[in-house]
Amino acid sequence: MKAAFHYLAARPDVDPKHIGSIGWSMGGRFAIRLATHEPRLAAAVVNYGMPSTNPIEIQKINAQVLGHWGALDRGVPLGKVRVFEKVMKTLNKSINMKIYTGAGHSFENPSNKRGYRAEAATDAWCRTLAFLTKVIKSKNRKFDCGGTATREGSRRGRSDMSRLVSDDKTRSKGA
DSSP states (O other): OHHHHHHHHHOTTEEEEEEEEEEETHHHHHHHHHHHHOTTOOEEEEESOOOOOOHHHHHTOOSEEEEEEETTOSSSOHHHHHHHHHHHHHTTOOEEEEEETTOOTTTTOTTOTTTOOHHHHHHHHHHHHHHHHHHTTOSSOOOOOSSOOOSGGGSOTTOOSEEEEEEETTSOTTO
16 A cells, blocks of 8 residues: 555656545555555545554544444444544544444445445445545546435445545546
């Protein structure tokens, strides 16, 4: 993840002040770990990833953090999520999180036939787009979350992986 960050930061068409990470499940853990280890990261989006509860690690986070967790997630204890939130706030770190009632792990993944929650997934994706648009300050990306937005077309089916996003200045308008 750090190598990917450094690759993007070195590109002439990328503003290194506007790079963020996003991940689902283990990738969510990677996204927040990158925030811990890369002080220049602007944003981190954690989707039901295991957060740190260590104040020494959390103190290192400079990125603004957005998190989405399911209240029924058996793999990521809600107690740890609440401790993460409390420590972030105590240390005056930027945290915006939402816990979805009735949702478990991978609630955003449409391939999760038993656990997919369409309404929660749409809300989390719209919150993610709004957060990244604001924090990454993308001028070329427009989105409309009129209740029908999903990630299904924008990521692979087995995508509980992490990826980096950046404001690429050379993209055509509307990209």
